[in-house]
Amino acid sequence: MRFSVNALATIALELQSGIGHQDRFQRLITTLRQVLGCDASALLRYEARQFIPLAIDGLAQDVLGRRFTLEGHPRLEAIARAGDVVRFPADSDLPDPYDGLIPGHENFHVHACVGLPLFAGQNLIGALTLDGMSPDQFDAFSDEALRLIAALAAGALNNALLIEKLESQNLMPRAPGAFEPQPGSQMIGLSPGMTQLKKEIDIVAASDLNVLIDGETGTGKELVAKALHEGSPRAVNSLVYLNCAALPESVAESELFGHVKGAFTGAISNRSGKFEMADNGTLFLDEIGELSLALQAKLLRVLQYGDIQRVGDDRSIRVDVRVLAATNRDLREEVLAGRFRADLFHRLSVFPLSVPPLRERGDDVILLAGYFCEQSRLRLGLSRVVLNPAARAALLAYPWPGNVRELEHAIYRAVVLARAAVAGDDVVLTPEHFSFADQPPASAAAVTAAPGTAAVKPLREATEDFQRSQIAAALAAHQQNWAASARALGMDVANLHRLAKRLGMKA
Known part of the structure; x- marks a missing residue:
């Protein structure tokens, strides 16, 4: 099947209009998902033997924070090496990187998968991935039609990378022959x-x-x-x-x-x-x-x-x-x-x-959680580590006094706990795997104000009451030793002192 002229024109226009690359790429894959009838689509940038998601549609939000190494994802390695359209058979024994990451299909494996490597000349710069739950979802589309899509996307991505490079060079002029900036550190966040x-x-x-x-x-x-x-x-x-x-x-x-x-x-x-x-x-x-x-x-x-x-x-x-x-x-x-x-x-x-601080970064919590899930998966040799919707909601609701470091430790601990409870190497994280989710959001101070009517405290006040009770309990259990209490609470001792001062527990 060939794409209609209108479909190709729509894709081309989506790549040319708009002022930001992020917005443009998001519209591209949203359009592709509609044209191809995908359950999920993603645009990824290739850098230092890993694929970095730039825009996603139909996938869990934490995918944007994940970094997919070639060594850890054989399907993506196959796409990187192919040089052309890659169609994975429905019974392929290569694990799909998005298994469990399509909302509503967390317990199902992806059946149809197409990978389109994106090149600038002979250099691999990225990939488009198209996924569906039906085995024959993309059979009607010819390789020739998919190559046209890849060419359009590759051109747009290459232009974006060139503009990004020029902008960074113009911020501070460099002498001829000066250094080239190295790939950036893992500073994940869109807030x-x-x-x-x-x-x-x-x-x-x-x-x-x-x-x-x-x-x-x-x-x-x-x-x-x-x-x-x-x-x-x-x-x-x-x-x-x-x-x-x-x-x-x-x-x-x-x-x-x-x-x-x-x-x-x-x-x-x-x-x-x-x-x-x-x-x-x-x-x-x-x-x-x-x-x-x-x-x-x-x-x-x-x-x-x-x-x-x-x-x-x-x-x-x-x-x-x-x-x-x-x-x-x-x-x-x-x-x-x-x-x-x-x-x-x-x-x-x-x-x-x-x-x-992490509490001011909104949905960055989920992106970072995705990153740490993927790191934990590789470290422990698991086939997949995913967050269920309730776990994502719990992570967003927690104030993270220990910031990103606390989130990293919480994810790794949750993965270890979840892994111990299952026979295989498939891990799905739920709120029960996180220690902070074991407690009610408000303290026992919430009492009935009138028959049949519960007095509801402002969430911030209730959260602070709960934090005071937990800090007091930890100090009592550890003979007022702040360092030991901080370890028990899973946070840095300096942050514990600061939090206690803010809560009025220290002079």
């Missing part, structure tokens, strides 16, 4: 806050400005630092990491600036510090607010003059280092309280970036 953060990263990455990254513990500040480094000319050199909160005061100066033999007891040889290791590269100072005032003064000198002194050495060493700093504290308040130097704060915060 307004994350979209704005990605734009700001693109703007400042190629510069040499110091950047201060602030955000709650577990929001992904390390990924922001990695993206800044990978998008800079320094990407060809090292990104050196140092957690200032984990530094004992006695060795902090040596860790930063190095030492010479005999500088102190135990200094049996010369040793380079993090600044020397990061020369011509980037130094990421995590939890910068934990540095002592004395070390802050020495760090300020390096930022001002570009030289360091090893502990026990009178000589200066020139270094060329870009400093990225991160904190979960409000450094402005720390400056006012005299715990952080104002001059260092202004040196570091030339271009501040703020990472939004």
Whole structure:
């Protein structure tokens, strides 16, 4: 069967109209699903031996957060290698990456599957996948007709990638022969806050400005630092990491600036510090607010003059280092309280970036959950890991005080629990697999106001009551030990202190 001229014209128009690539691609696959009678369709970008979903229709929302590696998905590997239309037989023994991910068909396997690899010249840049629940769903469409669709989609995707590359180059002009940006870190999210953060990263990455990254513990500040480094000319050199909160005061100066033999007891040889290791590269100072005032003064000198002194050495060493700093504290308040130097704060915060907490990112929770489901599937060697609709609703309703890190741990724990309860390697996550879903959303304080009428608290107030009760119970069970209580609650101890303060449980 050939496509009608009207059908092809409609597809071409969908690819040409609209101002954003995301909107354009979404309309493309929605149109394809209608024209071909698919149950599901997806447009994927190919990068670093994995397919990254750009737009989906008829698939669960968490698919947008998944990353499909060739090694973990033999059907997608077959599409990548084929160079032409791929039709998988209904009885193919290759697992389908979308099994359980078509809403309303979670317990059924996909029967009809067509893959269209997308090329720019000889280079694979993406794929279109078309899926249906009926084995003969695409038999009426010829390979020639499907190749036309692939050609249109490949042209649109290639143009989008070229425009994206030009835009990133125009944000900060580079010298001839300069570096090419590396593939971006896994910063998953389509919420307004994350979209704005990605734009700001693109703007400042190629510069040499110091950047201060602030955000709650577990929001992904390390990924922001990695993206800044990978998008800079320094990407060809090292990104050196140092957690200032984990530094004992006695060795902090040596860790930063190095030492010479005999500088102190135990200094049996010369040793380079993090600044020397990061020369011509980037130094990421995590939890910068934990540095002592004395070390802050020495760090300020390096930022001002570009030289360091090893502990026990009178000589200066020139270094060329870009400093990225991160904190979960409000450094402005720390400056006012005299715990952080104002001059260092202004040196570091030339271009501040703020990472939004997960509770403010809306549906990004589901995208991230999909990503962690896929990572768990690969790590544990499972055939599939999917979330049922009730589990997605539970994830969206939870406030995630531990942010993305808490979500990652929750998904992995849920997968381990679900796997233990089934005989095979097919895992479907339900609310019962998540510990936070075992509790009612409100505390026992919700009482009857009048006969037959229940007093309903505002959701935020009820949630805070429940959080107070859980924190109090954890502290009572662990003899008021905050670190042990935080572990029992599945969250970072710094976040627990912050949450307890916000809830009025700490002075």
